[in-house]
Amino acid sequence: MTNARLALTLLAASIALIGCGEDKKPEAKQAPVAQEKKAPPPPQTIEIKIGHVAPLTGGNAHLGKDNENGARLALEEANAAKVTIEGKQANFVLVPEDDQEDPKVGTTVAQKLVDAKVAGVVGHLNSGTSIPASPIYSQAGIPVISGSATNPKLTEQGFKTQFRVVGRDDQQGPAIASYLAEQKKPKLVAVVDDASAYGEGIANEVEKTLKAANVKVLPREKGTNKTVDWKAILTKLKGRNPDAVFYGGMTSTAGPMLKQGRELGVKAVFLFGDGACEGEMAKLAGEAAEGFLCSQAGIPPMASDKKFLDSFKKKFGEDPKQYSPFTYDAANLLIEAMKKANSADPVKYLPELAKINFKGATGQIAFDDKGDRKDAEITISVMKGGKLEPVAVVKAGKTIAFDDFVKGAGAAPAVAPAAEPAKAEEKKDEPKK
Amino acid sequence: MDIFVQQLVNGLTLGAVYAVVALGYTMVYGIIQLINFAHGEVVMIGAMVAFTVIRRLADAGLPPVLVVLIGTACAVPVCMAVGYAMERLAYRPLRRAPRLAPLITAIGVSIVLQHLAMLIWSRNVLAFPQIIPAVSFTIAGASVTGVQIAILGVCFAMMAALALLVYRTRLGRAMRATAQNPQVAALMGVDVNRVIATTFVIGAALAAVAGVLYGTYYGVVQYTFGSLLGLKAFAAAVLGGIGNIPGAMLGGLLLGIVEALGAGYIGDFSDLCSYGLGPAERCADGGHFVLFGSNYQDVFAFLVLILVLVFRPSGILGERVGDRA
């Protein structure tokens, strides 16, 4: 019993210590959002905190940092432009948090931001953390805009505070499927996915669209997000001789699939979602990569507004990797809504945000009643000679050839159509531990 | 029919990789009754080291096979060192401890190795340089690449070499004696510690070769691939009979075939529509109602393991383990 008593006292002491310790290191005290500086030199400033959540460690840390950079650039430009809110000069402060792509951590940092009384949040990067975090933001009434979470469920939950500026998987899937059906007119298509939330989601959409277009679809084949040996499945498909194979998954599994497919003599055209739409595929699949098609939510980074691209490059010394134009727009949307409502109080500027119409680096942005972006664009690209070239943009159900789109959009792309979206190992809604 | 042959070829190649890894497991288990959880990580380290070397030499203009051999030659000593360190630091002090202890240690070692590899080689998927020209032959309607034939050849060669070592040399005799009864072997003049260390080292060398085979065949390596591969290879070793060298070989090949054929055919076999049993609205129009698709591919290895352990724990060819005092 002595042992137990000692242990009990130790336990109590340690808990007390932790408790007291935490009092001394406050996560973020009740920092008022509006702070009046009684400083002699006018103008008076108001500090507005905007949170940003993305994985800053782990497999997608480079994408997380990219997202953060986009938001940061927006806030800095707003500060330089001396925006006035509530009659005071706004000082926008970015509060970056790392959710490690883990839903448990995602809810914890969401709570942290709520405790810190941020005025709005840009994030998260992954759907897998955005979804469980959204009720927390909703309860606190804090608007949150994601620049990269594509799982449809995010905005189906009915939270008025949840928005996104990037297209959904159930827009991307139909986009590439209808492109396939119209352009290649296949008789039989095989659909494979990696049994992840993203892969299965987009594969389901592709299958639905193809069936609606009266294309025959083989029974679904599945791997995992770590499958490297696709030969069994590919051999089975080869026996059915499909004209096209769509795979919902990431580069790390798509590359081997492509390579092994060609080795086995599968003659179909391969299509992928944005999870495998990057130059790295050429490295993993070698010559087999030639000619595959893939889709991406939004427009290629290189086709976004030139001014944004230049400022980004100047400030961070590198090109935007993937979704930073979207987080840039998301941050600017928050700021714009605050300007319109002339208040940083979420209660006041949320209605403005819901009905906003804004030209961002990724084009014209407006939200529908679910919080999704109206008429989000999807780009279809083809791999030619080791580089990805955009061939078409699908917007509001219509497929436009890429060159026409570029001419129509007005904002000239910084680089000629050979856009190569940079490396992305794993993307948004792969809830990874 | 040629699909079936192709699946067999796929399965055999996959099985050959499993077999080489299983040989390492079986050797270690045979001699000290320890499931070396970290064995899969040693395979991964072998593949990673070879990757680094091959990538450096890829443009040097040397014949591709030579480059691969140099890569292997670099991977083997590294893995042997890792194997020796593992044995010496983590397992030897626990040799007389109850079985639970070295098992938990092995898990710990596996985690440490995996994350050290991650620090060195990053989390990313690494592409093995595709230097070996792809030659394929058509045998009985199935396409077989040169690499696949090489893998099968290497696998058999490894098994033969190991069997030779264990049954025809003094060291092998010492190993068998230690496996049977360490105390008596020691009394007979066998340096038990050295023999056990050598077993680990040889197992690690085999792991290195398996790693290179894996990398060359699939073309991609990542710091996580070792653990699942290791588990499946252990299942293969148990299937064939733990401690039994031809058993490991047989178990590996069998497991590979089961996985390939399973993934290829279970979808069709469990399609209720083809039996007329599925719900009408799903089966209409050539629809499908598949109960178990290829998604369950990974489950096969575990299922095989459980079935073997429940119905025939000594494996197909019978196990060869000594009695642990």
Next chain:
Amino acid sequence: MKRRFAWAGLLLVAVTLAVLPFALAQAGTSWVRITNLAILYTLLALGLNIVVGFAGLLDLGYIAFYAVGAYAYALLASPHFGLHLPFWAILPIGAAVAAFCGILLGAPTLKLRGDYLAIVTLGFGEIVRIFLNNLSQPVNITRGPQGIAGIDPVRLAGIDFAKTDALFGLTVSGPIKYYYLLLVLMLGIILVNLRLQNSRIGRAWEAIREDEVAARAMGIHTTRLKLLAFAMGATFGGVAGGMFAAIQGFISPESFILVESVMVVSMVVLGGMGNIWGVILGAMLLSFVPEILRWTVEPAQEALFGRIVIEPEVIRMLIFGLALVLVMLFRPAGLLPSAVRKRELTVQGPEKVVS
């Protein structure tokens, strides 16, 4: 005198535990959430302690029961099937399902040696996860990798646990309410464990753990007792899983991977197998490690190197791995060993014949 100290100590502990969430909330409600997660892991560790610590059966797939409990809750209280059973109904159902799974796992493994048992339980854990991930086709039962969202929070005695209320001038937020519920559950499980340990069943488990053949010779029904161990451990895992689903509101198979099983095993091993207080200490320590790392290692690396050289996640896993190895080498019975286990696990016998 001793009696009085014991009561005083207990009172101190009780007061600390009762006041803790409000103290933490001062620093931010996120700390309460972190504590809730730590308590969940403690529940898991206590459950696993029954299997590994009391009965000596190394279970490397324990997280499967957590998953089963979580999914049972999610399927019965979410928009997925449109069922919204009340909390007090679901928890027993979840516990029963988990217990059933425990028996399912236990039955074929009764005759297996320790190491084989470990691998088979590992396989079982993976099989459960794969099934949960793939039961979205052909019939959508678990929604597969998409996971189940919108899980009902706990609604008990008219209190909705997701909303924030004011009580006696204090803000009682959702996490704080969950804290008390979890605390009650934990105390309950501790009580059950203590009673078990000192009961006939507990002693029978000890006998099986030390020498199964002798135990059977003494007339102990080893089969039944092993199954009971699995079932009880599974039940606690299932209950913890249900709470997890309710608190987080969203579950997916990604939360129930092998790494989690290994973590729970680490907590039990590190804390002290078989010793309830040790296990609690182990669980608490290892649950707060990520937060400690974030506070210490990250800024230290930033200060020294200007950037993060080794991510906290990696350091955390390295610590787990090293902890397992080092604990087994130097203190195999754990930080707070139970005297019995200490005796069992320390290397016995005459010094090695070969050195």
